[in-house]
Amino acid sequence: MxxxxxxxxxxxxxxxxxxxxxxxxxxxxxxxxxxxxxxxxxxxxxxxxxxxxxxxxxxxxxxxxxxxxxxxxxxxxxxxRHLRYDLRGFDKKLLAEIIGLSLNLNEPSIYFLYRAVRNAEVKRIGDVLEALESFLVTSRAEVEMRAAIARRLEYIVEVLERGRVPLDxxxxxxxxxxxxxxxxxxxxxxxxxxxxxxxxxxxxxxxxxxxxxxxxxxxxxxxxxxxxxxxxxxxxxxxxxxxxxxxxxxxxxxxxxxxxxxxxxxxxxxxxxxxxxxxxxxxxxxxxxxxxxxx
CATH class of the missing domain: 3.40.50.300 (P-loop containing nucleotide triphosphate hydrolases)
Structure with a gap:
């Protein structure tokens, strides 16, 4: 058949x-x-x-x-390594999801990252790290979470911020x-x-x-x-x-x-x-x- x-x-x-x-x-x-x-x-x-x-x-x-x-x-x-990313207008929820999935972050960490970038002006990947580091935390657990995310993100930002060729x-x-x-x-x-x-x-x-x-x-x-x-x-x-x-x-x-x-x-x-x-x-x-x- x-x-x-x-x-x-x-x-x-x-x-x-x-x-x-x-x-x-x-x-x-x-x-x-x-x-x-x-x-x-x-x-x-x-x-x-x-x-x-x-x-x-x-x-x-x-x-x-x-x-x-x-x-x-x-x-x-x-x-x-030569790409440049223009993140203006990029959906903040999607941005947090993509970074979180790439770094194998758990759901609470992805949501924390979203809160950090939600009201920030994000034009490039480095702005995500800056928004995270300046985000006001209210507990020791959040301090540790912010530090853990920033440490993992920093390795990537150092490489992806050097680009000059616009991906767009x-x-x-x-x-x-x-x-x-x-x-x-x-x-x-x-x-x-x-x-x-x-x-x-x-x-x-x-x-x-x-x-x-x-x-x-x-x-x-x-x-x-x-x-x-x-x-x-x-x-x-x-x-x-x-x-x-x-x-x-x-x-x-x-x-x-x-x-x-x-x-x-x-x-x-x-x-x-x-x-x-x-x-x-x-x-x-x-x-x-x-x-x-x-x-």
């Missing part, structure tokens, strides 16, 4: 001819539609990044790529841009930059209005480090689709179920932990599995 379903899906893809070529089945092209987000799933060294680069090239869309380990040799390449300018470009995260030493720095990019890009595409057609790709390499950061992150990913942004999540871990429901899945190499009935590379659309050779 599943063979008939796979054949029907393959026939549909071939008849429409829409999407990006990703593989061959029995010598016949298999296309990936771009009307949803995409998860590229596979174990280490199974060709995930190589396939992601092919999808970017073949889509013809401008792409923003978060390159965790320095594998993407496409377009304009920018060292993440890169988000406006109609070409492929690679943000190289590999030069950042701390894991928390990479996560924070990734979440800032996601949030600011979402804000930009939202202002451009609703679009049923894809207008831009966001490629998140090592996406397991980002997507598991909480509901606010997944909300930004889900909602961005209605504004023409397609997110390509490149990961070696199976994402949460709500991510899978909103995405097409490409498996570069099967693994017992993925719990999908396929013996080779495959495209999964609406629970239908089309085995293929990736090209």
């Amino acid at each position: 599943w063979i008939l379903a796979a054949l029907a899906l393959l026939a549909l893809l071939l008849l429409t001819g829409e999407g990006v070529l990703v593989g061959l089945r029995w010598g016949v092209p298999v296309f990936l539609p771009l009307d949803r987000h995409v998860v590229v799933l596979g174990p280490t060294r199974s060709g995930k990044s190589r396939l992601a680069k092919k999808i970017v090239r073949r889509s013809g869309l401008p792409a923003l790529i978060l390159d965790w380990v320095g594998e993407y040799d496409l377009g304009l390449r920018v060292d993440a 300018l890169l988000l406006r470009l109609r070409r492929t841009v690679v943000i190289d995260l590999s030069r950042l030493r701390l894991y928390e720095e990479k996560v924070l930059v990734s979440l800032f990019v996601l949030a600011l890009l979402y804000d930009r595409v939202q202002k451009e209005g609703v679009s049923r057609q894809p207008r831009k790709l966001l490629v998140v390499d090592e996406a397991q480090n980002v997507i598991k950061r909480g509901d606010v992150v997944r909300h930004l990913v889900f909602e961005s689709a209605k504004f023409g942004l397609r997110v390509l999540l490149v990961t070696n871990e199976v994402p949460p179920d709500d991510v899978l429901v909103h995405s097409y899945i490409i498996i570069t190499r099967p693994h017992m932990m993925y719990k999908l009935q396929t013996k080779r590379s495959a495209l999964v659309i609406d629970n239908k599995v089309v085995e293929m050779k990736i090209v």
Whole structure:
């Protein structure tokens, strides 16, 4: 029965001819539609990044790529240490959530950070630290909480305050841009930059209005480090689709179920932990599995 379903899906893809070529089945092209987000799933060294680069090239869309380990040799390449962040107008609750999730803060600490920045003028990341240090505390517990947050935030601010390349300018470009995260030493720095990019890009595409057609790709390499950061992150990913942004999540871990429901899945190499009935590379659309050779 599943063979008939796979054949029907393959026939549909071939008849429409829409999407990006990703593989061959029995010598016949298999296309990936771009009307949803995409998860590229596979174990280490199974060709995930190589396939992601092919999808970017073949889509013809401008792409923003978060390159965790320095594998993407496409377009304009920018060292993440050189980015400058304009946080004017940034939602304070979202700002506190993003910083808190990046630093693995608990809920009370995130709320404390929000209280500190709620009425402060925040133009850059350093302003967050200044608002935190000047925030009036009323108990010893709050003194200790403020010190703990400031200590962890200070390490990141020292790195991210040096940039001169406006991130907002890169988000406006109609070409492929690679943000190289590999030069950042701390894991928390990479996560924070990734979440800032996601949030600011979402804000930009939202202002451009609703679009049923894809207008831009966001490629998140090592996406397991980002997507598991909480509901606010997944909300930004889900909602961005209605504004023409397609997110390509490149990961070696199976994402949460709500991510899978909103995405097409490409498996570069099967693994017992993925719990999908396929013996080779495959495209999964609406629970239908089309085995293929990736090209």
